[in-house]
Every structure is written in C-alpha cells, then in structure tokens.
Amino acid sequence: MASETINFGQIFAVAVVGFLLYRWFSGPALPSSTSSGRNGGRQVNPEHVEAVAQMYPQLDRRAIIWDLHRNGGSVQATVERLLGGRSLETPPPSFQPPIPRAAAPPTPSRPVVVNKPAPNLIARYNLSSRLAPQESTQESEASGASTGTKGWSQNKTERSEILKRRREEMVLAARRKMQEKDQTKAA
Secondary structure (H helix, E strand, O other), X not given: OOOOOXXXXXXXXXXXXXXXXXXXXXXXXXXXXXXXXXXXXXXXXHHHHHHHHHHOOOOOHHHHHHHHHHOOOOHHHHHHHHHOXXXXXXXXXXXXXXXXOOOOOOOOOOOOOOOOOOOOHHHHOOOHHXXXXXXXXXXXXXXXXXXXXXXXXXXXXXXXXXXXXXXXXXXXXXXXXXXXXXXXXXX
16 A cells, blocks of 8 residues: 655645635625624724715715725725716615714814905905096006006015006906996897
C-alpha cells in the first residue's frame, strides 16, 4: 500500500474553500430581515441624508435613507446610482427610518441681524429721488456721460464713487428700458 501524503497546496486549497463557504453562509443578512432595531440595527448618518437631499431635492428623504441603509451609509454609492440614471428603490412599508432628534438650536454669542432684501434695486440703492425727473436725467446723463467721465483714478474713494455712479446709471437705464418695453407691449 502506498502512503498518501497531503502537500501544502492541498491544505491551502481546502483552507480557501472552507473560508469561502464560511463567508457564504455567515455573510451579512439583508437589512429588512434583521430585527435588532427599528431599521435593521444600522443607523444612517443624518448629515449623509442631508448631503444627498441637497444635491437631489426632488427625492423623498425616506428613499434616500433606505438606499443609504442598504449600501452601508455610502453617500458615494447613492450618488453614483443617481448619476448613472437609475432611480432609488421605494422603501418597503415595513421600513421605518429613525425619527431625527430635535437638536436645540445653537445660541449665537452675538445678536443675529437679519437683513430683509429690498423688493427691488431702486429701493436697495435708494434711487427713488432720481426717478422723478426722468426726462431731465436722461438728457443730463447723456451729456454727462460724454464730458464727465474720465479714466481710472488712482484715488480709491474717487474710484468707488465712479463705480457707484455707474451702477446707479445702469440700474436706472435698465428700469427705463423695461418701462419702455412694457409700454410697447401695452400699446
């Protein structure tokens, strides 16, 4: 009888096959089949949900949470799926995402001043005083544009005044053009 010996290659092959079988049978379970919490034991980072929701505001947050839950919280995988033209799957009715805890709003160290935007450019730049005499301003701006403007000044305050005046003239000219356009449409 010949004695059979097992060489290193055979031991290695059996070990690899054993490892693969072990991984196959003890692999990660589907998130919906686990019962270790409301959403399968995995918490989704609210910052990741917010990041995807800002990129794709038309998507349902519940679907975003479901997709992040399924792919282990990978924002990159979710965004790649969306960029590839595929839509997110609709979460099953049994999926209940965690309710976000209401965080206390941060208390600012200094008072916050909320500036309401002006309703239009005339109010924003205080140009209402220049609106009244439109005909005279059109003539004076036309004459002032050819004689009053000079090259770029070395004085910073003078440059800022020139730019401010040009901005005001542009706003008023745009308003006049819009009014003329509205008048021609009405006529």
